[in-house]
Amino acid sequence: MTIDFNKSDGLVPVIIQDEYTLEVLMLGYMNQEAYDKTVRENIVTFYSRSKNRLWTKGETSNNFLHVKSIDIDCDNDTLLIKVKADGPTCHTGSRSCFKTEYNQNFILQLEAIVADRYENPQEGSYINKLRTKGLNKIAQKVGEEGVETVIAALAETLPASTIAGLRKQLAQRVAAGNPANALFDLHCRNLKRIHEAGMIIGVGTDGTGDGFGVHQQMEYYVRCAGFTPAQALEAGTSINARVLGLTRKGTVAAGKEADFVVLAANPLERITNSRRIDKVYLRGADVDRAALRAKFLAGTK
Secondary structure, eight states, X not given: OOOOTXXXXXXXXXXXXXXXXXOEEEEEEEOHHHHHHHHHHTBOEEEETTTTEEEETTTTTOOOEEEEEEEEOTTSSOEEEEEEESSOOSTTSXXXXXXXXXXXTHHHHHHHHHHHHHHSOOTTOHHHHHHHHOHHHHHHXXXXXXXXXXXXXXXXXXXXXXXXXXHHHHHHHHHTTOOXXXXXXXXXXXXXXXXXXXXXXXXXXXXXXXXXXXXXXXXXXXXXXXXXXXXXXXXXXXXXXXXXXXXXXXXXXXXOOOOEEEESXXXXXXXXXXXXXXXXXXXXXXXXXXXHHHHHHHHTO
16 A cells, blocks of 8 residues: 655545444544554554644543554545544544434444344343244244335325235234245245255355345255255355355464454354354454444444
């Protein structure tokens, strides 16, 4: 990366963005020394124009900004740094130095809440109630709420009689126990046939941007397509790597950085154990999931 520090008296503007919510947190400036220190320590350091010295964000508040990625613009004179913030970024105690309404990536917050309820069962929680009833009941509820969302979205454009008909159909399906979708059954049968025929099958990620769908897809492969858990895991990992020609698959070793998860149970014994995540490591560093979850939950109150 070649940064042009000469355009503005040795300084370049730096946009700080939350790596998860993508919220813009602040704008600062760096000179070459500040940039080098930031890269070396993986903690954002600016050049303070008011103090006329290097200034590490968090040096007094301990609200450090941990670097996750650095990108440069097309003119090589502006940086975009995605970070994990230890706390509020603004000196006023606000999340961001910009007074923007906090509605960015609200789905991520919702996902964090649902994951917390699922992983840390609480008596009286509806999510916990669904959890104890198993995947089919969860899928049924998701389907019901999805239809309700569509109906609500169409309420202003469709006649009241049509809306009433849709609600009646939904009620009938719920009363019938929300039987499996015929299209899904067909997909399972076809998948089983091509698997038995020896075709190479990989788990695609383009349709599962939630990061959780891949685990569900592997479960479906085992449940309805005749895969063993080992074959399903290979479909989501080594097979895709082989098809894509990926060679940098490395082995965890001293002096190496890696992104990986540690599971609390063996997925070879039960494929749903692939969702029982105990620890997450990004670039070799242990992610404080509890603190991250608390941060998102605090932002929803």
